[in-house]
Amino acid sequence: MKTKLAFIVGLFLLLGAASLNAQDYKSAIGGKLGYGLVASYKTFISPKNALDIFGGIHWGGSFTGGVNFSIHNPIKSVERLQWYYGFGANFFNWGGATGFANWFELGVSGNIGLDYSFPDIPLNLSVDYVPTIVIYENDDFDRFNRFRSGYGALTARYIISR
Numbered sequence: 397m398k399t400k401l402a403f404i405v406g407l408f409l410l411l412g413a414a415s416l417n418a419q420d421y422k423s424a425i426g427g428k429l430g431y432g433l434v435a436s437y438k439t440f441i442s443p444k445n446a447l448d449i450f451g452g453i454h455w456g457g458s459f460t461g462g463v464n465f466s467i468h469n470p471i472k473s474v475e476r477l478q479w480y481y482g483f484g485a486n487f488f489n490w491g492g493a494t495g496f497a498n499w500f501e502l503g504v505s506g507n508i509g510l511d512y513s514f515p516d517i518p519l520n521l522s523v524d525y526v527p528t529i530v531i532y533e534n535d536d537f538d539r540f541n542r543f544r545s546g547y548g549a550l551t552a553r554y555i556i557s558r
Contacts, residue, residue: 421557421558422557423557424520425553426552428450428549428550429549430549431452431454432452432453436448436551436553437449438553445465445466446465446480447463447466448484458488459488460486461487462486463485464505464507464526465482474512478510478512480508480511481508482507484507485505503529503530503531504528507526509523509525509548519553521550521551523548523550525547527545528547530543530544
């Protein structure tokens with residue numbers, strides 16, 4: 397199992413390093429609509445590979461946060477448009493206001509999406525789908541349904557640096 401995981405992670409990293417300069421901005425900050433009131437900071441750590449660090453208030457009053465690693469690839473027919481895929485980890489923490497007494501959930505995610513940056517204004521838009529598998533929750537509330545298929549967001553960010 398560990399060998400398979402190491403192979404998959406190595407393959408993602410190799411594929412991500414195989415291309416030149418896919419992005420046209422270095423870092424951006426903004427918000428995600430879909431998760432709730434969630435802030436997002438995205439930064440490229442290499443020409444194709446980016447980290448999206450996010451956190452805030454999920455719909456219903458819970459707290460959420462996490463990080464996604466994504467590999468970007470240009471769509472040659474549309475300048476400045478990229479598609480991306482990757483993986484990440486996230487958490488949700490519900491308090492008593494939602495009817496769940498201190499419920500905590502930790503998950504691993506895949507992600508796939510589109511990313512566009514405008515040429516004349518410092519604006520980046522992205523849309524993604526983030527299916528998640530819960531690997532830990534503290535009360536087995538939903539222990540038979542560990543797959544969360546409804547996660548994803550429309551994100552708008554201000555480009556800090558190009």
